[in-house]
Amino acid sequence: MRPVFVVDPKRCVACMACVAACSIEHGVLFTLAKSDPEAWPQTQRLRTWVSWIEREEPRPRRTFMPLLCFHCQDTPCERVCPTRATYKTPEGVVLINKDKCIGCAYCIIACPYGARYKVKAGDLEKAKKTFNMKEVEERYSKTELRIKLFKPPVPNEWATAERAVDKCTLCYHRKELGEWIPSCVEVCPTKARMFGDLDDPNDPVAELVRSGKAKQLRPDLKTEGLVYYVR
Amino acid sequence: MENIVFNDVWGWDIALEMTFLAIASFSTLFAYLSYREGQLRDAVIGAAVAAVLPVFSLIILNLHLLKPEASYLLFLSPQPRSWMLYGGIGMSSLIALSALFALFAVLPSLKVPLLSRLSPLSHSSAFMNALGVLMILAGVFVSLYTGLLMSYERGIPFWHSAALPAIALFMGIAGGSSLYAFIRPADQRVSFALLSSLALLVAVYLAHLMVSLLGSPAAHASATKVLGSGLFQVTLLLSVLAVVSLAANMFWFRTRYVPIIAGAIGLITIFVLRLLLLEAGAWEFPVI
Numbered sequence: 001m002r003p004v005f006v007v008d009p010k011r012c013v014a015c016m017a018c019v020a021a022c023s024i025e026h027g028v029l030f031t032l033a034k035s036d037p038e039a040w041p042q043t044q045r046l047r048t049w050v051s052w053i054e055r056e057e058p059r060p061r062r063t064f065m066p067l068l069c070f071h072c073q074d075t076p077c078e079r080v081c082p083t084r085a086t087y088k089t090p091e092g093v094v095l096i097n098k099d100k101c102i103g104c105a106y107c108i109i110a111c112p113y114g115a116r117y118k119v120k121a122g123d124l125e126k127a128k129k130t131f132n133m134k135e136v137e138e139r140y141s142k143t144e145l146r147i148k149l150f151k152p153p154v155p156n157e158w159a160t161a162e163r164a165v166d167k168c169t170l171c172y173h174r175k176e177l178g179e180w181i182p183s184c185v186e187v188c189p190t191k192a193r194m195f196g197d198l199d200d201p202n203d204p205v206a207e208l209v210r211s212g213k214a215k216q217l218r219p220d221l222k223t224e225g226l227v228y229y230v231r
Numbered sequence: 232m233e234n235i236v237f238n239d240v241w242g243w244d245i246a247l248e249m250t251f252l253a254i255a256s257f258s259t260l261f262a263y264l265s266y267r268e269g270q271l272r273d274a275v276i277g278a279a280v281a282a283v284l285p286v287f288s289l290i291i292l293n294l295h296l297l298k299p300e301a302s303y304l305l306f307l308s309p310q311p312r313s314w315m316l317y318g319g320i321g322m323s324s325l326i327a328l329s330a331l332f333a334l335f336a337v338l339p340s341l342k343v344p345l346l347s348r349l350s351p352l353s354h355s356s357a358f359m360n361a362l363g364v365l366m367i368l369a370g371v372f373v374s375l376y377t378g379l380l381m382s383y384e385r386g387i388p389f390w391h392s393a394a395l396p397a398i399a400l401f402m403g404i405a406g407g408s409s410l411y412a413f414i415r416p417a418d419q420r421v422s423f424a425l426l427s428s429l430a431l432l433v434a435v436y437l438a439h440l441m442v443s444l445l446g447s448p449a450a451h452a453s454a455t456k457v458l459g460s461g462l463f464q465v466t467l468l469l470s471v472l473a474v475v476s477l478a479a480n481m482f483w484f485r486t487r488y489v490p491i492i493a494g495a496i497g498l499i500t501i502f503v504l505r506l507l508l509l510e511a512g513a514w515e516f517p518v519i
Contacts, residue, residue, distance in 0.1 A: 009519050038233050038234075040236065040516050042236070043236060053518055053519065063519055065519055076384070076385065076386065079310075079312045079313065080310075080312075080313050080314070080315065080384075081310055081313060082309065082310050082313040082315040082316050082319070083301075083304040083305055083307075083308050083309070083310065084308050084309075085304075100301075100304055100308060101297075101298070102296050102297065102298045102299075102301045102304055102305070103296050103297020103298050104292075104295070104296055104315065105240045105241070105295075105297075106313070106315055108240050109238065109240055109384055109386070109387070110386060111386060112385060112386030112514060112515075112516075113386075113516060113517060114236060114514060114516045118240075118297060119297075120297060121297070163297040163298050164297060164298070165297075217517035217518075217519070218517045221385055231519070
């Protein structure tokens, strides 16, 4: 299988269901995130995020831009990782071996797409106690309900772990469970996020790539990622 | 959407680490030259500094890691395509070779019975020359490495430039000569080395900023950030003053204080320029 991830920004309504689903799946630091339109996974410390772009010309409009790791095939983060903690699967998915990651952050520097971030010691504990919505904090801060806002990750070797760098895995652990669909794709109500197989000639998602309707961002960097955007 | 994001991953601690490496790298050259001239004390100080400062650099780097206790994986599971691996090897070699050079240089005057067996090696000029040359090569590599590491990254246009290794090299020469301006303030050759390296460092740095202003939006933003920084303006002024004062001192005044003050300014300049280089590095993340 050759996985391909296609994003159609015109369909995205920024409901953030993808961000929530990813946080629930991986136990990332959603409760520490701030609602920031000008952000990337790196700056939000989330595996995926939806930024928005506002333009005045030719008419005022706002475009939402779902962001995640591009899973580059010419992989800058893998090349610089001094301990080989970052590696590519046979399908081309870029993953991090959390045990081997020493947290030097060289991969964060090398990633041209802002897909990686550090998870420091104590961050998960802090996330359990922090709210990103004032009204929720006021209502639940004195009750036991507050801990329900943070859910531990689905157990897998690529789940968010403290003292390591974190990034999107395209929910690779789901491949081993059978049906491989990333959690963000599964919950997207408008099908702005699509997942397909380039080896399948009848796959409509792969057809978007083959027909040239979906293109890579920053092709000048020649990193050849698995993530395409409908333009 | 503002898609230019400035680096906050590598900050003042990495700037300090790289400054230590710059000072250590070319101290080796001055230590070897001092040894050749029979200035044993100066040779030992330079080689000892070249051995100790990279140790501090490694400590800083280790503290920067999320898992300092697992840093041994760098050598157990090495990635040959990562500059960090070669940096680790370079720094370790510099520490070992400089320590050996300092030890063998000082050995004849130590009169320690246990070490007396090694004494013939200290008197062998072939051995000491070979050790000295290897120490200098390790120093030059470490100096260049801090530039190569950054210039290799395509994601940060301000760093992805052939100017970076040159800047790192001049930082190394300026660092070594700044240190020796303290040790040998009356030596005109040290003053000339400091003067020329500091002038070249500032000139290449300014040229890099000017070229970056004409480059991609991210490189432009980086150069604008550096040029607009008060710290940069003060440092630039101080380094120009240091260069002019050193030139005047070489030809007219001949006082010991000017090289010492210029050496201090040289060290500050290296740290500040490196810090600004790191903090102004910006990604240009993709937008639709």
